[in-house]
Amino acid sequence: MLSLLTTFLFLFSLNLLHINCAEFEGRLFTYHNATRLTAFESGAIDSNKALIFFEGLTDGYNGVPYLPVLNDAISKLDYSLIQIQTTSFYRGYGASSLANDAKEVDYLIDYLKKYRKKTHFVIMGHSTGCQDSYWHNKYGRNSGDVAAYILQAPASDREYYADEFPGWPEHLKLATRMRREDRGSEWMPRSISDVPVTADRFFSLYSHGGDDDVFSTDLSDDELDHLYENVNRPMMLMHGEMDEFYRSSVPQMVILERLQKACPAIKKVAVIPGATHKVVDPKAQAVLVDLVTSFLKSIGSS
Incomplete structure (x- = not known):
């Protein structure tokens, strides 16, 4: 009986692993x-038409569970x-920049x-990928080719x-x-970060x-006006109600409306009910997907 139970539990765990490990079919290029950068x-x-997806810090391909x-x-x-x-990608963010x-x-x-032969682009960022989306909207050489930007979990890294x-x-x-000593490209001590990160980053x-400080809740109106000047391509911002990386006492909808x-x-x-930073809950994922698809429909395909 014990061996049969052990076998059942082993097979059950494999089945769960199969369910939780998302798979994609497509092209790596x-x-x-x-x-040697790939997508x-x-x-x-x-x-x-293409939706380009930016991961957050320490993430790589298939880094959030709602992608499937x-x-x-x-x-x-x-x-x-x-x-x-x-x-x-992954631990490389410390040597890079927006x-x-x-x-x-x-x-x-x-x-x-x-x-x-792609002609219609939307960029979607998760977490610090939201800063990337903001930055490309404002400064990107090809921002005029981007129909819209979608920002999911635009939490403040500073806060x-x-x-x-x-x-x-x-x-x-x-x-x-x-x-100040012109050593901004040098590494911070390992005691501060186990991920190599320069002083500049x-x-x-x-x-x-x-x-990167573009979503903090303590930024003044004048600071926000300056930051978002010339950010003119359409955007949608989504917070998760239970985002564990959102550390402000300011209600999420308040900062979103200020932005x-x-x-x-x-x-x-x-604000997505029941959503954590990476939107793990299937019901919250369904709300996220509905928001994204309705936004895509609203911007058309021109």
Whole structure:
């Protein structure tokens, strides 16, 4: 009996593993030969429409659990899903920047226009990928080719770090001093971060006014007006009601509406009930997918 039970539990665990491990069929391709950067396309791969997906810090391909249902839903709207690899993939973010990520997504758009005959692009960012989406909207060379941007979990890295790590002020003082000494490209000590991160990137992520500091709830109206000046391609922003990386006492809808006031290009904001940072709950995933598909329909295909 024990051996039969053990066998059953083993097979049951394999079945759960199969259920929880999402699989995609599609094309893996190199979009920039000099840097060997790749992207993976699934869904309606022969369509001229593509949704380009940016992961968050430490993530890579298939980094959030809702991608399979998103892939299926946008395929019905004749969009392919393109997961982009950038230099920031996995533990590489500490040596990169928003400007570099934007440059690399421009490489991808160039490639897709030339070799895949794509003409309609939407960029969707998760977590710190939201900063990438914001940055590309404002500064990207090919931002005019992007019909819209979708930002999921635009939480403040600065507010999270300040809440999570009591040593934040001293860490930031060190990064600031290193930058002042023209050592911004050097690594911060391992005692501060087990992921290699330069002083420049640390400052960008965790300082007030750093390049990544575009969603913090304590930013003034004047700061928001300045940050979102010339951000003019349509956007949708979505928070998760239970986002564990959102560390402000300000209600999520309040900051979303402040951002929308500062930036008329933000056409839609939403807080997804029951959604964590990566939107694990299937019901929350269904709400996310409904929001994305309705937004895609609203921007058309021109």
